[in-house]
Amino acid sequence: MxxxxxxxxxxxxxxxxxxxxxxxxxxxxxxxxxxxxxxxxxxxxxxxxxxxxxxxxxxxxxKDAEALAARISGQTLRFVARVGELDRLYGSVTSSDIAEKLQQQTGVEVDRRRIDLDEPIKRIGIYPIKVQLMAGLEPVLNVVVEGEAGSLELPADPEAAE
Incomplete structure (x- = not known):
């Protein structure tokens, strides 16, 4: 049959x-x-x-996702937070915070669940974060977390941050 x-x-x-x-x-x-x-x-x-x-x-x-990936890729998002001992944040930077900041900065709305963040960021530093748009499309953006007192300098090469 x-x-x-x-x-x-x-x-x-x-x-x-x-x-x-x-x-x-x-x-x-x-x-x-x-x-x-x-x-x-x-x-x-x-x-x-x-x-x-x-x-x-x-x-x-x-095609739409590729255009979106081109806009997102290489973006740098800066977060300023209160810092305690050993460069630990009071609170954390979550995928929701990253999605909100990305939307404010670029006008691109990305669902927080598509941001590849294993656990919230709790220390100052530079973090390369992947955004999963579609199978095979994962643009990387840099998240810079700095304390209120000073600022971090970005390295010239984004791969050096890893």
Missing amino acids: KVLLTQDVEKLGKAGEVKEVSGGYGRNFLLPKGFAVLATRGQVKQAEERIAANQKRVQAAR
């Missing part, structure tokens, strides 16, 4: 694929649960059109 998958099915295939399955598996599991429909010419053609439209949307989203 040939079926067109409407959803991803583990160990069988992804949505939009035409698969040959046993009659019982198709009749008793895939069709009633809505995971698949019978593979007629019309259904297959509609699935191909949906896949083509989805690929166009993904390409457009990737």
Whole structure:
């Protein structure tokens, strides 16, 4: 029995694929649960059109993400905070703070969950931070945390900060 998958099915295939399955598996599991429909010419053609439209949307989203990555990459965000002993901050700089500052400085709105920060920044220094926009697109921006009393000098080479 040939079926067109409407959803991803583990160990069988992804949505939009035409698969040959046993009659019982198709009749008793895939069709009633809505995971698949019978593979007629019309259904297959509609699935191909949906896949083509989805690929166009993904390409457009990737193009937008690349433009956004070009604007973000290399940006330097400065945070001034109160500092205690051993250059430790009173409080911390979080991914929410970074997203807010990035939006203020560049006008680019980035979700805080896309900022790759394992734990909040609690010391003064220069930190290279990745922003995960899309698979394969991770621009790096520099976060400079300095105390109220003095300022940190940026190195000439951003890789030297790592």
